[in-house]
Amino acid sequence: MSRIAAAFALAVLVGTNLYFGFHIAPPLGPPEPSAQQLVTWTAAHQQQLLFQFVPAYVALLYAILVALLVHLTGGRGVLASLAYIGAGANLAVTLVGFGLFFGLWTYIQRGGSDDGVVALSTIAPTFTHSQLMAVGLAIGCIALLGLRSRAWPAWLSWLGLVTGAEHVLTYIAFASFPDFSTTTAPFTFGGLARVSDIVLEFLWLIATLVVLLVRPVRQEPGDARLSALTSSTPQS
Numbered sequence: 001m002s003r004i005a006a007a008f009a010l011a012v013l014v015g016t017n018l019y020f021g022f023h024i025a026p027p028l029g030p031p032e033p034s035a036q037q038l039v040t041w042t043a044a045h046q047q048q049l050l051f052q053f054v055p056a057y058v059a060l061l062y063a064i065l066v067a068l069l070v071h072l073t074g075g076r077g078v079l080a081s082l083a084y085i086g087a088g089a090n091l092a093v094t095l096v097g098f099g100l101f102f103g104l105w106t107y108i109q110r111g112g113s114d115d116g117v118v119a120l121s122t123i124a125p126t127f128t129h130s131q132l133m134a135v136g137l138a139i140g141c142i143a144l145l146g147l148r149s150r151a152w153p154a155w156l157s158w159l160g161l162v163t164g165a166e167h168v169l170t171y172i173a174f175a176s177f178p179d180f181s182t183t184t185a186p187f188t189f190g191g192l193a194r195v196s197d198i199v200l201e202f203l204w205l206i207a208t209l210v211v212l213l214v215r216p217v218r219q220e221p222g223d224a225r226l227s228a229l230t231s232s233t234p235q236s
Helices: 002-021 035-044 054-073 077-109 114-149 154-176 189-214 222-231
Strands: none
Touching: 002 054, 002 189, 035 077, 035 114, 054 077, 054 114, 077 114, 114 154, 114 189, 154 189
16 A cells, blocks of 8 residues: 555656646746746647646546545544545635636637736636645644654655645745746745645655655554454453
8 A cells, every 4th residue: 555655755746847847837937927028838738738637637637646645544533524624625626617618728728918918817726825725734744644644754754844844834925925026036035935745845845746656544444453352452
């Protein structure tokens, strides 16, 4: 089971890198694309709008990874439920994002105005920033389950807690110190938060992949656990 989870962690990493490496993603900052750049890129890359389903498939892989990690910790109760909710919310956001991109493609085919293109091409990619809280919730809950069950080294769980907390609180940092420019890449606390979102999540995924491959989680069968519990119970 550990190696299966490691395979899904690798799949998430590969899928994310392919999405950005093959320039499937729309133009992103910093510096942020101007309105004219958005219109020009959208007109020249109309078919790429239809490939914005890739993040949804990555989110589906992420959801399976979350479910496997919860299973490896033997997690139940509120933390496990919140982890599932976070993974499901992440998938839902990516599906809505794809719907917006598909709507943008349809709008262009109908001869929509440049103003409409700018509006939709601004909303569609920025809408997915709401994934951060969903992913952070899932990672943070998995980290707490890992600390409780000791399924993997404590440092991996603490890395997950830091990553999860950073993802959940990043909105506060960006709102307090907004970073948006179409000409330069200003260094602000809000901009640093955007970079740390990516770095921490990739570190957690890579660390999880390596740990699960090098030190697989050993799970006792349910009957063995019951036998151990029974044998440790004082006999009257």
